[in-house]
Amino acid sequence: MAEKKTWIVTTSGDRPLGDIKKKLDEAGFKVDQVLEHVGCITGEASDDAAARARSIPGVTDVSPDVPIDIGPPDSPVTW
Secondary structure, three states: OOOOEEEEEEEOOOOOHHHHHHHHHHHOOEEEEEEOOOOEEEEEEOHHHHHHHOOOOOEEEEEEOOOOOOOOOOOOOOO
């Protein structure tokens, strides 16, 4: 079984997010959140499913979701 990763799907705004979510489900994505205000969808999928998602009309980008740690308050370096 292929390893699942978390992904962020960025959309163009040309299609309703509900339509894109349905196509992502069909492509093998397990959708977690639909972020209406920013036009993004997050979810879990294999690399193959992410590649299929890139060809869905209205999808402009599919990128891995990576953790970000900006450190504690007042730390001298944040990146």
